[in-house]
Amino acid sequence: HxxxxxxxxxxxxxxxxxxxxxxxxxxxxxxxxxxEDSYYHSRFDISLLTKRLVGITKWVxxxxxLKDLNVAYFGSSTGAAPALRAAxxxxxxxxxxxxxxxxxxxxxxxxxHIKVPTMLIIGSMDGQVMELxxxxxxxxxxxxxxxxxxxxxxxxxxxxxxxxxxxxASDWFKKHFLLKEAVFV
Numbered sequence: 001h002x003x004x005x006x007x008x009x010x011x012x013x014x015x016x017x018x019x020x021x022x023x024x025x026x027x028x029x030x031x032x033x034x035x036e037d038s039y040y041h042s043r044f045d046i047s048l049l050t051k052r053l054v055g056i057t058k059w060v061x062x063x064x065x066l067k068d069l070n071v072a073y074f075g076s077s078t079g080a081a082p083a084l085r086a087a088x089x090x091x092x093x094x095x096x097x098x099x100x101x102x103x104x105x106x107x108x109x110x111x112x113h114i115k116v117p118t119m120l121i122i123g124s125m126d127g128q129v130m131e132l133x134x135x136x137x138x139x140x141x142x143x144x145x146x147x148x149x150x151x152x153x154x155x156x157x158x159x160x161x162x163x164x165x166x167x168x169a170s171d172w173f174k175k176h177f178l179l180k181e182a183v184f185v
Contacts, residue, residue: 011155011162015074015100018166024173025069029056031082046106049082054089061093070177072096074169077154081106088113096176098169101129101154104136111136117143117176121165123152145172 016026031052036042053073060066072095075083080102087094088110097118104111104120118140120133130148137146147168152161 011157012076014162015166015169018163019074019170019173022170022174024170027056027060029053031056031079044078044106046078046081046085049079050085050089050107053082053086057086057090057093070095072098072173072177074098074100075102076100078103078106080104084114085110087116087118091115096173098172099133100165100169101126101156102133102136103129105132108136111139112141114140115142117172119144119168119172120146121168122146122148123154123156123161124148124150125152126154129154143176 012028016028019026029052030037031049032042036048042048057071060069060071071093073083073087075081075097076099080099081104083097083099083102084104084107087097091113094116096116097114098121099118100121101123102120120137122130122133124130133146137144149156149161149164152158152164156162156165
């Protein structure tokens with residue numbers, strides 16, 4: 001999730017519930033402690049956020065009941081940056097990425113190292129983020145897709161837009177998991 005958002009965010013929970021309905025397990029995690037999140041600069045400490053995401057992913061693989069499941073990342077806003085960096089660090093462990101309204105510029109060093117199938121989803125009314133994603137898309141050297149959702153802003157809080165995001169993500173994950181069960185961090 002993005003800065004200022006968390007695992008309890010209605011948007012994050014909605015996407016997780018939609019993925020659950022599609023037969024996928026989800027794991028929503030806060031990458032900052034409550035105290036860390038109170039400092040604005042911590043929300044943009046991509047190295048720290050990446051370290052935490054990699055740690056959570058390794059924890060998932062240590063769990064006997066989870067270790068054989070496929071793992072993917074769904075990152076939104078600034079949360080896209082640690083998802084990109086973690087996927088670059090764990091190329092044999094991450095099966096797919098979906099980035100919604102992402103800030104790939106915050107992980108520019110990782111973009112050319114991404115090998116997993118990556119979907120970028122942007123709202124048509126999110127001009128600056130759209131340009132950042134188009135630039136990142138050109139640099140990706142992996143199976144990739146870019147989806148622009150007409151009439152959606154940065155938060156996709158317009159009627160039906162987050163549902164569209166969830167459906168696109170679900171389809172992307174299923175396609176790249178060959179319909180196997182999955183855990184999403």
